[in-house]
Amino acid sequence: MTIEDLRTIAENERQAQKKFQHHVCVCIAAGCLSSGADQVRDAIKKEVAEAGMAGEVLVKGVGCMGLCSAGPLVSVETEDQLFANVTPEDASELVRSIDTGTADLKHCDTAVPFFERQQKIVLENSGKIDPERIEDYISNDGYRALVTAITEMTPPEIVALMVKSGLRGRGGAGYPTGLKWSTVSKTGEQAKYVICNADEGDPGAFMDRAVLESDPHRVLEGMAIAAYAVGAQNGFIYVRAEYPLAVKHLKTAIKQAERLGLLGNNICNSRFSFHVDIRLGAGAFVCGEETALIASIEGQRGAPRPRPPYPAQEGLWNCPTLINNVETFANVAPIVRNGAAWFAAIGTEKSKGTKVFALAGRVANTGLIEVPMGITLREIIHEIGGGIPDGKQYKAVQTGGPSGGCIPEQHLDSPVDYESLARIGSIMGSGGMIVMDETSCMVDVAKYFMEFCASESCGKCVPCRTGTRQMLAILEKITAGEATAADLALLEELCDLVKNTSLCGLGQSAPNPVVTTLKYFHDEYDRHISGEGCPICKEHAASSAEVSQ
Amino acid sequence: MTKAPVRIKTLTIDGREVGAREDQTILDVARENHIFIPTLCDLPGLTAVGACRLCLVEVRGVNRLLPACVTAVAEGMEVSVSSERIDRYRRSILELLFAERNHVCSVCVTNGHCDLQSLALKLGMTHVHFPYQYPRLPVDASHERFVVDHNRCILCTRCVRVCDEIEGAHTWDVMSRGVDCRVITDLAEPWGKSESCTGCGKCVQVCPTGALSEKGKSVAEMSKRRQFLPYLTLMREARR
Numbered sequence: 001m002t003i004e005d006l007r008t009i010a011e012n013e014r015q016a017q018k019k020f021q022h023h024v025c026v027c028i029a030a031g032c033l034s035s036g037a038d039q040v041r042d043a044i045k046k047e048v049a050e051a052g053m054a055g056e057v058l059v060k061g062v063g064c065m066g067l068c069s070a071g072p073l074v075s076v077e078t079e080d081q082l083f084a085n086v087t088p089e090d091a092s093e094l095v096r097s098i099d100t101g102t103a104d105l106k107h108c109d110t111a112v113p114f115f116e117r118q119q120k121i122v123l124e125n126s127g128k129i130d131p132e133r134i135e136d137y138i139s140n141d142g143y144r145a146l147v148t149a150i151t152e153m154t155p156p157e158i159v160a161l162m163v164k165s166g167l168r169g170r171g172g173a174g175y176p177t178g179l180k181w182s183t184v185s186k187t188g189e190q191a192k193y194v195i196c197n198a199d200e201g202d203p204g205a206f207m208d209r210a211v212l213e214s215d216p217h218r219v220l221e222g223m224a225i226a227a228y229a230v231g232a233q234n235g236f237i238y239v240r241a242e243y244p245l246a247v248k249h250l251k252t253a254i255k256q257a258e259r260l261g262l263l264g265n266n267i268c269n270s271r272f273s274f275h276v277d278i279r280l281g282a283g284a285f286v287c288g289e290e291t292a293l294i295a296s297i298e299g300q301r302g303a304p305r306p307r308p309p310y311p312a313q314e315g316l317w318n319c320p321t322l323i324n325n326v327e328t329f330a331n332v333a334p335i336v337r338n339g340a341a342w343f344a345a346i347g348t349e350k351s352k353g354t355k356v357f358a359l360a361g362r363v364a365n366t367g368l369i370e371v372p373m374g375i376t377l378r379e380i381i382h383e384i385g386g387g388i389p390d391g392k393q394y395k396a397v398q399t400g401g402p403s404g405g406c407i408p409e410q411h412l413d414s415p416v417d418y419e420s421l422a423r424i425g426s427i428m429g430s431g432g433m434i435v436m437d438e439t440s441c442m443v444d445v446a447k448y449f450m451e452f453c454a455s456e457s458c459g460k461c462v463p464c465r466t467g468t469r470q471m472l473a474i475l476e477k478i479t480a481g482e483a484t485a486a487d488l489a490l491l492e493e494l495c496d497l498v499k500n501t502s503l504c505g506l507g508q509s510a511p512n513p514v515v516t517t518l519k520y521f522h523d524e525y526d527r528h529i530s531g532e533g534c535p536i537c538k539e540h541a542a543s544s545a546e547v548s549q
Numbered sequence: 550m551t552k553a554p555v556r557i558k559t560l561t562i563d564g565r566e567v568g569a570r571e572d573q574t575i576l577d578v579a580r581e582n583h584i585f586i587p588t589l590c591d592l593p594g595l596t597a598v599g600a601c602r603l604c605l606v607e608v609r610g611v612n613r614l615l616p617a618c619v620t621a622v623a624e625g626m627e628v629s630v631s632s633e634r635i636d637r638y639r640r641s642i643l644e645l646l647f648a649e650r651n652h653v654c655s656v657c658v659t660n661g662h663c664d665l666q667s668l669a670l671k672l673g674m675t676h677v678h679f680p681y682q683y684p685r686l687p688v689d690a691s692h693e694r695f696v697v698d699h700n701r702c703i704l705c706t707r708c709v710r711v712c713d714e715i716e717g718a719h720t721w722d723v724m725s726r727g728v729d730c731r732v733i734t735d736l737a738e739p740w741g742k743s744e745s746c747t748g749c750g751k752c753v754q755v756c757p758t759g760a761l762s763e764k765g766k767s768v769a770e771m772s773k774r775r776q777f778l779p780y781l782t783l784m785r786e787a788r789r
Binding site: 284286301305306308454455456457458459460461462463465466467468469470473490493494497500501502503 | 598599600601602605613614616619621638641642645646648649678679680682703704706722723725726727728729730
């Protein structure tokens with residue numbers, strides 16, 4: 001495979017697609033699929049065939065278009081139209097009016113902040129290409145970065161490029177990616193591994209899933225470039241078994257890339273070989289922690305071990321291992337294609353590039369968004385997200401899942417970057433963003449996340465295993481209205497203990513939702529304790545009693 | 550063949566200057582110099598896992614606490630093994646352990662010979678200020694010579710490691726997650742039905758509490774013999 005071969009494939013694909021007058025893209029990523037997008041696609045295909053337009057209309061299943069709340073989404077690319085909540089019955093109307101572009105269906109306005117304020121790098125192909133066809137990816141500049149890297153660049157040049165780009169780990173902690181690559185590349189000539197962490201476990205987060213479902217080749221290309229840069233021969237994608245569609249697309253993508261010689265032995269006729277395998281996670285949240293993930297791949301119990309040694313020195317089977325998140329790898333190819341300066345120009349001084357967020361909860365537009373770093377939370381929630389529906393008041397946004405914190409109104413103008421979010425007690429995290437309105441009780445929210453951490457703790461270290469359980473018991477006592485001020489003091493003590501003495505990130509960050517709610521919503525805790533009771537909890541109890549009747 | 554030279558690092562522990570080989574941990578050096586650092590999961594001769602968090606120490610210039618059992622020494626390191634903060638954390642961790650399961654010393658076979666009990670005494674733990682959890686846990690007496698009482702287990706995994714690393718049987722492992730964790734034999738079969746167990750009893754001897762004990766022992770009668778472990782390790786090193 002040379003760059004010319006790649007161009008030929010891309011050109012052939014473009015010609016083949018140009019033959020069709022109309023391109024109809026149906027989102028078949030998990031969100032739309034769950035509301036019947038596959039039936040919509042089949043219905044449209046059937047209609048097209050029956051109308052004898054098979055030579056004019058190309059119907060393809062594509063990845064996530066972002067606005068999951070309006071799914072199933074169908075776009076007619078040639079007319080630049082986007083239809084929302086499409087049903088199989090709408091297919092005939094859509095096909096009938098395809099020439100005039102006047103379909104009497106629910107239009108989705110794309111000239112709104114939700115679409116206009118986004119900047120897409122990771123999701124540039126998402127919703128445009130067919131994730132199951134490598135040719136479609138190649139015709140959109142796919143694998144050009146890999147072929148260029150192998151044929152024209154040396155590994156140290158690529159590492160230097162990553163350092164200069166300022167890319168930081170998108171898994172949540174924000175460790176400089178270039179530095180990690182450089183560490184692994186300096187470990188000398190030996191067996192090394194590249195691992196893609198796709199064990200996305202935060203409640204309400206679906207960024208990695210969308211990337212893998214919509215554009216799996218982008219992740220493979222990023223991994224292959226990484227492997228070339230650090231001198232690794234084998235790679236693993238650790239993806240949770242709850243993502244069957246992502247796994248299916250990845251398997252297809254690996255096979256296709258191997259067939260074209262873009263993965264496997266002697267890639268681009270060079271001495272570089274790289275093999276990728278998939279490992280399925282069995283549903284343990286802690287396996288998203290890198291050392292636990294490595295133990296799991298090795299076939300051992302998924303429990304973390306103390307660092308150092310870091311995986312960069314001693315990782316999988318004690319070999320130097322580069323482990324990055326899905327989104328981090330998805331950023332690699334564009335950086336190689338467009339240069340470090342291009343990437344470094346996006347974002348803030350210390351946080352470069354864009355970040356994908358899964359916007360969920362009490363916000364008008366729920367779905368997947370990609371925004372430049374440095375955008376404020378207010379812009380994300382009130383402009384892109386379209387604000388809080390049903391005339392309710394904003395209360396808090398939870399970023400970073402069970403490891404993150406709840407951010408109140410007064411900090412909404414804080415920019416979204418690693419340092420700013422840490423300053424206000426939360427974390428960037430992997431990209432989950434759950435918006436809450438006045439109908440959410442913050443103590444109840446803290447309890448929910450503590451319950452999650454307590455049941456997902458691996459049980460290895462004492463503070464995390466039993467400390468989270470003690471905290472949960474206190475939070476249950478508080479929400480039941482049975483707690484006293486002494487319990488609150490004990491809760492604060494446990495927060496400090498678990499944060500400072502736990503072995504891995506799970507325990508160290510488990511108190512965050514409690515700490516931030518105590519800090520910003522202390523009055524709600526007081527209300528539960530004072531005997532006055534929490535009006536929100538009472539209402540919930542009343543309505544759930546009604547349901548059970 | 551000439552051996553690679555042994556590199557020596559000097560560091561201070563609680564203000565005392567000590568020398569160490571570069572492959573030693575803070576805990577190794579502290580023990581050599583008779584400086585006490587509390588531990589429960591650690592046992593010389595077994596792989597350190599850093600799980601009990603009792604050996605956390607402060608190192609100057611590092612903003613988090615480090616487990617002494619797995620932290621390698623470094624030149625010029627300044628270690629404090631005790632401070633008001635660490636002592637408080639250690640007592641709290643011990644209290645959490647006492648509150649987690651049903652540790653009733655007065656009726657325990659290892660009363661008076663128990664690592665957990667003696668550490669609580671040594672660290673000045675006067676009471677448990679966390680609510681007791683009182684879980685209902687089983688006792689497995691199916692083995693002809695030994696008993697496992699999950700009420701007294703602290704999940705230090707010494708039994709798991711000694712069985713895997715020294716005896717080579719890997720009968721023991723841990724199942725489930727969080728507070729539901731339990732040490733199991735084979736695939737959670739009764740111990741007496743275990744096909745991999747050789748009946749060597751090493752697990753019983755290394756267990757820090759009364760969780761693993763010999764049958765026929767009454768209250769306070771079960772003291773553990775651990776001399777075999779350094780001996781075995783020494784003999785194996787010599788054969789290498």
